[in-house]
């Protein structure tokens with residue numbers, strides 16, 4: 001896309017000042033009477049030994065000819081202000097969107113670079129609950145954002161498929177369940193026997209010993225133990241796929257914790273050679289006191305490895321396998337210390353790529369009804385939340401548009417989309433209290449509002465029909481039209497910002513801005529019944545808004561119903 005700041009930076013030559021610096025200082029102005037772009041000259045004063053006012057003045061005078069769409073430069077109080085030709089801008093951006101369609105906003109900045117994304121990373125045999133929502137949809141969205149920016153993205157579901165809970169599950173399964181029940185009731189059965197294990201173990205502690213013994217059998221490769229272990233894994237994955245499908249989530253790898261069982265030794269060995277692994281009460285740790293962190297525990301006194309040991313092995317494996325440019329971990333902020341420790345150990349081992357590992361943390365989601373715990377069984381299943389959102393959407397749609405075809409399908413897209421949007425509209429780190437009424441408000445800053453605006457664009461286009469007249473861009477060169485055009489031009493920078501800050505909310509916010517500006521335009525300016533050239537330009541604008549909304553929603557993992 002034509003980046004206007006780039007165009008400006010390329011023609012602005014100020015002695016002793018780097019083009020990049022000029023580019024970085026250029027801003028879009030909020031007040032149109034002061035131009036469309038502005039360059040503050042204060043920072044140049046020291047280098048040039050002149051006042052900002054003088055600098056702005058002399059640069060303005062030297063600019064005898066500006067490249068389109070720029071028409072005028074003006075020096076005011078140390079600022080250099082630039083004016084664009086609104087018609088020319090409209091023509092450029094609307095033309096570009098009509099031509100590129102969903103590829104509008106694509107970038108090549110990531111060419112040849114790989115970004116690993118660790119997200120969702122569920123625990124086997126534990127329910128997919130509302131707490132997994134953020135990691136799953138933030139990671140899934142970043143995955144698409146990086147692809148759009150030209151990176152190769154690798155989605156990794158780092159399964160929690162190792163640990164003593166598997167011993168407990170086997171004991172519970174052998175006592176209170178069988179394969180038939182498991183196949184029939186799936187996760188529900190797994191969760192309920194897991195809960196039962198904990199209740200019964202309170203009065204019968206020998207169950208815990210049995211569980212330990214079974215876990216040992218898994219480790220030792222006992223056939224029956226492994227069969228059951230794999231069965232639990234299979235059932236969990238089969239079930240979770242349904243949710244992933246609804247959330248439009250994909251992975252390139254399901255290598256979880258167990259995958260690293262045979263990959264930790266060389267790393268522990270290297271740590272020993274580098275004298276980084278020290279004894280601490282029988283356990284082996286990396287001392288991080290100089291970094292003001294507790295020691296990173298890697299091998300317990302009984303020889304067992306830990307979550308952190310596997311993460312070290314996983315980091316090495318990912319570097320070796322994908323040669324990543326960045327490796328992101330989309331995990332709740334509660335694991336802050338864990339990742340700081342792991343990244344620090346990687347750094348101490350002399351890996352300069354440790355700096356490319358990033359913990360993309362996020363806050364907590366809670367329902368108005370309060371907390372949860374798998375062991376006690378009072379969990380809020382994500383699937384139930386999605387179902388309820390869909391059910392409520394169906395009620396609203398039935399009321400608003402009783403004659404709509406495929407109401408169920410639309411309700412699915414709207415309900416699930418509303419839940420996703422509510423997460424991706426917030427800054428990651430903010431805690432969220434989930435409310436159905438809020439996320440399903442068709443007039444709020446919500447998914448349904450954005451979807452509804454898109455459906456409105458499509459219905460306008462369908463009503464007005466084909467228009468082949470030469471567009472008259474004067475028809476969109478008014479304050480409301482200019483606001484929409486400016487917003488459309490910002491699409492790529494919103495995507496870039498989302499990528500740089502690991503914040504899909506940049507796109508959520510952008511979409512709400514775009515919808516608000518279009519809805520204002522639509523309120524003031526008629527489309528049907530106008531002269532052909534006017535109609536044509538406004539249709540082009542409407543189509544562009546539709547294309548960008550759909551693509552923006554896709555980046556968030558949200559569908560766009562054609563009618564609502």
Ligand code: ARG
Pocket residue numbers: 118121122123158159160311314329331
């Ligand atoms: N399974 C873990 C949990 O639910 C999250 C794993 C995150 N990824 C990682 N490489 N540690 O807490």
